[in-house]
Amino acid sequence: MDIESAYSERYNFALVPLAQRLETFLTGCFSGLPHIDRIVARAKSIDRFIEKARKMENEKLKYTDPLNQIQDQLGARIITFYSDDVPQLAENVKRFFRAIEDRTIVPDSDSEFGYFGKHYILLLPKEIIDPKEPTVKPFFELQIKTLFQHAWSEANHDLGYKPQGDLSAYFRRCIAFTAAQAWGADQMFNELQRKVAQQSNVKETSEIAQNGDFEAFAEN
Amino acid sequence: MKIDTILSYLVHPSKGDKTQPMIGGVLLPLDGVLFNMLNSVFCRATEECNIEIAFSSSEDGGQYNACRSELVDLLCHRTVEKGRVIAERLQAVTTKRSGLSLLFIIIGNKGPICRVYLSRFPADFGIVVHEGSVELRVELLEQVFMKNAGAYKAVVFDGENYDSDFWLGRAVDKQINNNAVAISSYWIREFLMADFRTTPAQGSRRLAMAIKQVIDQTKDTEVKEELAAAARLSRSLNGQLISISNFGERFGLSETTVNALTATFRDPSLRFDQFCFSSEEFSKHIQYRSLQISNGAMLTAPVEQFDQCFERARVSEQGEEFIFTTRGAIINQRLIKGIK
Numbered sequence: 001m002d003i004e005s006a007y008s009e010r011y012n013f014a015l016v017p018l019a020q021r022l023e024t025f026l027t028g029c030f031s032g033l034p035h036i037d038r039i040v041a042r043a044k045s046i047d048r049f050i051e052k053a054r055k056m057e058n059e060k061l062k063y064t065d066p067l068n069q070i071q072d073q074l075g076a077r078i079i080t081f082y083s084d085d086v087p088q089l090a091e092n093v094k095r096f097f098r099a100i101e102d103r104t105i106v107p108d109s110d111s112e113f114g115y116f117g118k119h120y121i122l123l124l125p126k127e128i129i130d131p132k133e134p135t136v137k138p139f140f141e142l143q144i145k146t147l148f149q150h151a152w153s154e155a156n157h158d159l160g161y162k163p164q165g166d167l168s169a170y171f172r173r174c175i176a177f178t179a180a181q182a183w184g185a186d187q188m189f190n191e192l193q194r195k196v197a198q199q200s201n202v203k204e205t206s207e208i209a210q211n212g213d214f215e216a217f218a219e220n
Numbered sequence: 221m222k223i224d225t226i227l228s229y230l231v232h233p234s235k236g237d238k239t240q241p242m243i244g245g246v247l248l249p250l251d252g253v254l255f256n257m258l259n260s261v262f263c264r265a266t267e268e269c270n271i272e273i274a275f276s277s278s279e280d281g282g283q284y285n286a287c288r289s290e291l292v293d294l295l296c297h298r299t300v301e302k303g304r305v306i307a308e309r310l311q312a313v314t315t316k317r318s319g320l321s322l323l324f325i326i327i328g329n330k331g332p333i334c335r336v337y338l339s340r341f342p343a344d345f346g347i348v349v350h351e352g353s354v355e356l357r358v359e360l361l362e363q364v365f366m367k368n369a370g371a372y373k374a375v376v377f378d379g380e381n382y383d384s385d386f387w388l389g390r391a392v393d394k395q396i397n398n399n400a401v402a403i404s405s406y407w408i409r410e411f412l413m414a415d416f417r418t419t420p421a422q423g424s425r426r427l428a429m430a431i432k433q434v435i436d437q438t439k440d441t442e443v444k445e446e447l448a449a450a451a452r453l454s455r456s457l458n459g460q461l462i463s464i465s466n467f468g469e470r471f472g473l474s475e476t477t478v479n480a481l482t483a484t485f486r487d488p489s490l491r492f493d494q495f496c497f498s499s500e501e502f503s504k505h506i507q508y509r510s511l512q513i514s515n516g517a518m519l520t521a522p523v524e525q526f527d528q529c530f531e532r533a534r535v536s537e538q539g540e541e542f543i544f545t546t547r548g549a550i551i552n553q554r555l556i557k558g559i560k
Contacts, residue, residue: 029425068381095421095501098274100387102281121283123274123388123417126493127426130486138388 006067007049014134015043019074021128022140026076029096035085035193037147041076041140049073071121074140079150082190086118089144097122100139113179115153118144148189152182221263221335223250223328225298229307230363231321231340233314243307245300262326265337265376269390271461271494272417273375273408285387287413291336292382298327310340313410319343322365332380339374340407341365342395371395373407388417416461416495423495427464428505430484434477443477451506452524458499464491519544 001009023041030036044052053066063069078089093099101121107114120142129138145153156175159167167175226248232241249255261268275285287309294302303325310323320343327336346364350357366372373393379385391412393404408414418426431447438444450471457470468478482491509526511519521529529548535541 028429065381065383068384071384094419096419096425097422098276098415098417098419099281100275100277100285101283102277104281125422126418126487126490127485131489132486137384 003053003066004046004050007053007073008046010067010073010134010136011043011046011049014136015073017130017133018124018128018136019043019076022074022076022124025125025128026078026142030078030089030092033085033088033092035081036089037079037081039076039078041074044070044073044075068137071137071139072141073136074124075143076140077143077145077150079145079147081147082193083146083186084190084194086144086146090118093120093122093142093144097125097142099123107179113176113183115156115179116145116149116183117153146186148182148186152179221328221330221333223255223259223262223326225325225327226250226255226258227300227303227325229304229323229325231307231311231314231323233316233319234311235313235315240308240311243304243311245304245307247300258324258326261339261374262328262335262337265335265374266378266390269374269376269392270492271391273389273391273412273414274417275387275389275412275414285413287411288386291377292386294325295327295334295336295382295386306338310411313406315406318406320363333378334380335376335378336386337374337376339372341372373404375407375412389414418493418495420496420498421501423462423493424498424501425505426490426495427467427481427497428502430464430481432506433484434480438480440476440480442474443480446471446473446477447481448509448523448526451502451509452526454497454502455499455524457497460497461494462497463494513544514541519546 019041023039026039026041030039049066049070052070053063055062080086080089097120099120099122101119103119105115105117105119107116121139122142124136124138124140155178159171159175227245228248229243229245231243234240248258275288278284278286287306290302290305290309294306306325307323310321314321322341322343324339324341325336326339327334329335342365343362344364346361348359348361350359371394373391373395375389375391377386377389389412391408391414393407396404408416428451431451435444435447450467450473453471454467457467462470464481465478467473468481473481478491482488485491503523506523508520509523511530513519519526519530529546531545532542533545535543
C-alpha cells in the first residue's frame with residue numbers, strides 16, 4: 001500500500017473520529033477557564049500530509065517513514081483572548097497531559113516579527129483511543145494561541161505557503177508588518193484587560209471609557 | 221519475541237559519588253538455564269510490567285530524553301559498551317539503601333517490532349553448602365542475585381521506529397508491596413527520567429466521570445449506592461497509585477458495579493490503567509450526591525455529608541419505600557428550570 005492510501009485509510013477510519021473525541025476531551029478539561037474563544041481539533045488533511053511527507057531537507061526526504069514520524073497527524077488548538085491567559089492554560093495542559101515536547105515559539109531575533117505561539121507534542125489521553133479503530137501514533141500537537149496569533153498564523157499559512165515559489169522581499173516585509181500589528185494588538189488588549197481587572201468599580205471603568213479618555217485610561 | 225542480545229552489568233550504589241566505579245559488563249550466551257529463565261521473563265514482560273510510563277521531555281521542553289536516546293543508541297548498536305552507558309546511568313542514581321544490583325538488558329524482535337527489557341535484581345546473601353564424603357563445608361556468599369526471582373524492578377519498551385517510538389513503556393517494581401508507593405521514584409523518575417503515562421488529574425477525572433455516568437444512567441439502586449459510598453470515601457486514596465479495578469477492590473464494589481464503570485470506556489483495558497489519585501481533581505467532578513424520590517422530591521447534599529444530612533428508615537422490611545428526615549435552618553431557596 002502506498003503512503004497516500006495508507007494515510008487515507010488512517011485519516012478516514014481513525015484520525016477523523018479521534019479528532020472529534022479529542023476536541024470533546026479538551027473542551028472538558030479546559031471548561032471553566034476564562035477567556036477561551038474556542039477549542040478545535042482536526043485530523044491533518046490528506047493533501048497536507050502528503051505535501052509534508054514529500055518535504056526535502058538537504059536534498060533528501062525529511063521523513064524516511066512519514067506515517068510514523070509526522071507527529072501532527074492530529075492537531076488541536078486552544079484560542080484565548082489575552083496573552084496573560086496562556087500560562088494558566090499551560091498549567092492545565094501539564095495537569096492533564098504528558099508532553100514529549102513543550103516549546104514557546106518566538107522569532108529568532110528580538111527585532112523581528114513573525115510566528116508566535118505555544119506548541120506541544122502530547123500523548124493522546126487513553127480514554128479517547130478506541131481499540132477497534134486502526135492504530136495511530138499516540139501523539140498529537142497542541143497549540144495555544146491568542147486570537148491575534150491565531151488570525152495571523154492562519155492568513156500567513158495561506159499566503160506564505162503558496163506553491164508559486166518564494167515570496168518577494170516586499171511581501172515578506174508586509175507579512176512581518178502584519179505580525180507586528182498582531183503582536184501590538186495582543187499587547188494592547190492584554191494591557192487593557194489587566195487594567196479593567198484592576199478596577200474594583202465596574203461603573204468607574206465604564207465612565208472612563210465613555211468619556212473617551214483613552215490615553216489616561218491606558219496609562220493608569 | 222526472539223531474543224538476540226542479553227547484556228548484564230554489576231551496578232554499585234554510587235549516587236553522589238564523584239568517582240564512579242568502573243562497571244563490568246558481559247554479553248550472555250543465548251542458551252542454557254539462565255537464558256531459559258530470562259527468555260520466559262522477556263516473553264511475558266508486557267503482562268508483568270503493568271504500569272504504563274512515558275519518557276519526559278528535556279528540561280528546556282525539547283523533544284529529547286537522555287535515557288531514551290541511550291536506549292535507542294543501544295538498540296542501534298547492541299554492544300556491551302552501549303549497554304554500559306545505561307548501567308552507568310543507573311549506578312549514578314543508586315543509593316546505598318538500594319544497594320548493589322545486577323542489571324540485565326535484553327533485546328529481541330518479532331517482525332518489525334523491537335523490544336528492549338531492563339531488569340534490576342538486588343544483591344542478597346546466601347549460604348552455599350559443599351557436601352564431602354566426611355564433612356560439610358558451609359560458606360556465606362555475599363553477592364547472590366535472584367535468590368528471590370520475584371523481587372526485582374523492570375521496564376519494557378516496544379517499538380518499530382527508532383525516531384518516533386520508544387517514548388512509552390511499561391514498568392513494574394516487585395520489591396514494593398505498598399499501595400502508597402507502588403513503584404519507586406528511583407526507578408521511574410531518577411533512572412528512566414520518566415513518569416506515569418496517565419497524569420493524576422487525567423486518571424481521577426476519568427474515574428469521576430465514569431462514576432457520574434453510571435450513577436446517572438443505571439436503574440440499579442445498589443450500584444448507585446455502592447458508587448456514592450465509594451465516592452464519599454475516596455478522599456483516603458489521595459496520592460496513591462490506583463486503577464479502576466483496585467478502586468473497586470478497596471471499596472468492596474460488586475463485579476456488576478466495576479463492570480458498569482468499565483462499560484463507560486471505549487477500551488475495557490482502561491480498568492487496569494494505573495494513575496496517582498488526586499482527590500482535588502476527583503471532587504471537582506463529584507461534589508454533590510442527589511437522590512430523586514418517587515414522590516417527586518429531590519434530595520441533594522455534598523457527597524461526603526449526604527448520609528449525615530439525610531437519615532433514612534425503611535417503611536417496611538419488604539418494601540422499597542423509605543422515610544427521609546433532615547433538620548436545619550433554611551438559608552436559601554431556588555426554583556430550578558428543569559432536571560434531566
